[in-house]
Amino acid sequence: MNILAIESSCDETAVAVVRDGRTVLADCIASQVAIHKTYGGVVPEIASRKHIEAIYGLADQALETAGITRQDIDAVGVTYAPGLIGAVLVGVNFAKAAAMALQVPLIPVHHIRGHIAANYLAFPELEPPFLCLVVSGGHSMIVDVQDYTKLKILGSTRDDAAGECFDKVARVLGMPYPGGAALDKLARTGTEGKYPMPVAHVSGSDLDMSFSGLKTAALNLIHNAGQKGETLDVPDLCADFSKAVSDTLVPRTMAALEQTGYKKLAIAGGVAANSRIRGDFETACAKLGAELYLPPLKLCGDNGAMIGAQAYYEYLAGHTAGQDLNAYATMSIE
Secondary structure: OEEEEEEOOOOEEEEEEEEOOOEEEEEEEEEOHHHHHHHOOOOHHHHHHHHHHHHHHHHHHHHHHHOOOHHHOOEEEEEEEOOOHHHHHHHHHHHHHHHHHHOOOEEEEEHHHHHHHHHHHHOOOOOOOEEEEEEOOOOEEEEEEOOOOOEEEEEEEOOOOHHHHHHHHHHHOOOOOOHHHHHHHHHOOOOOOOOOOOOOOOOOOOOOEOOHHHHHHHHHHHHHHHHHOOOOOHHHHHHHHHHHHHHHHHHHHHHHHHHHOOOEEEEEOHHHHOHHHHHHHHHHHHHHOOEEEOOOHHHOOOOHHHHHHHHHHHHHOOOOEOOOOOOOOOOOOO
């Protein structure tokens, strides 16, 4: 089954062709990083307009790369939630038009379910049930993947997402957008211990997380140093900040893994590319005797292939939509 998959939830226009949920025939992405870098973050209106400009040509490019024609497409999958509403609408409307023109099923896909499904592309042997930590710019949650389309949130952030904190601190430090990758690069050259950071605990909810206090502590440290004319050791600060984020994510995820009794842990989302977090999970899983699934960096960020992978399993579960499909800015993964 060849699925044409559309992803436009933020600032990446992505179109892919995925066969049977596991084989990527094409994965084409039009990045807007250079545009939004000027503003230090994504400007929703600009992102939406750029999606409109790129999506049609990108779809043709994906078909050409896959070596197939429009008649070879068996279904169209699309991210319909969550995301920047204008951006998501572009993808949804294109997908609706494509499905109607090709007379094939339209499959709505939750963006975060897509991130989890990226692991199916990287690891053909991976099948539910397993535990997955989703960490991105807008989401941080521990998910019990009971089946391909049956998921349960065991813990999540009560405020900011881990990726948002990385990007905000990086921006205040003067790093280029997207800041998370730049901060990670500097952290690898720093030494921990000079700027200890707080790790919050949510009373009564051991698996839930909070990052707002950590973000505030880091920003106050940076601003106070600037006001006093003091010079910060930026690599050391980045190392301590990365450690605090990892110390929030890893223990809770491993506790959830033990509670479920699973021996398989997958990581998904843009922050899954962070070297400190990847390394800490490798150590923790080795200690527990659990199998760790870390997708390659190209599958950590937003892409169309992950949407095509999840779309296949949504289709098998009978989850298709009509021409009344709408876009949503927020929606639970459950």
